[in-house]
Amino acid sequence: MKRIIVACNSGLGTSLMIRLNVEALLKEWGLKAWVEHTDISSVDTFDADLIIGSNYIMESLQLISRVEIIGLDDITDRQYLKAKLLDSETFRQWLAG
Template sequence: MHMKKILVVCTSGLGTSLAMRGYLEKFIMENNLNVKVEHADVGSANFYETDLIIGAKQVIDCLPEHSLIEIIRLEDIVNRQYIKQQLLNSETIQSWLTEKEGIR
């Protein structure tokens, strides 16, 4: 079975993406999802196989457009309620939550 992955990107791959990764892992645990979270700098992002890419809008705008990968462009990278809402609005996350419900 395909391992589901979220890639968090930031300019250096160290600061913002690492902090956001921790929050995403908490979100995944709270929703009981089997998803791996990775973080990378914007220059390396194209080398990752992932289902969802998330990061600050200005960083994401530097990436080439992916037609098969959903991308979440965050206007605010510190407001956890806003990030949670963006995740819950994500088609990819919605499909994972629906899939999980079907397994129960």
């Protein structure tokens, strides 16, 4: 199953909001994925295919290169998130799938 982690500083508000938008877009595209939100210090405990969060948080991640990271400049705009997902190599493979 496809796995997406959404991260923020505390793993509460920001990551939950982004997660809800990701889940809505997945539903719109008819894709199924396991989506979880968490704090930045717990990201490496998950086996993710894609990690999403604000740019300033994502820049601090030191992860294995197999995980694609999407940094967002705007965490509230669903259309911006949609564009960023469509720019993602991992996500485009899922859509082509």
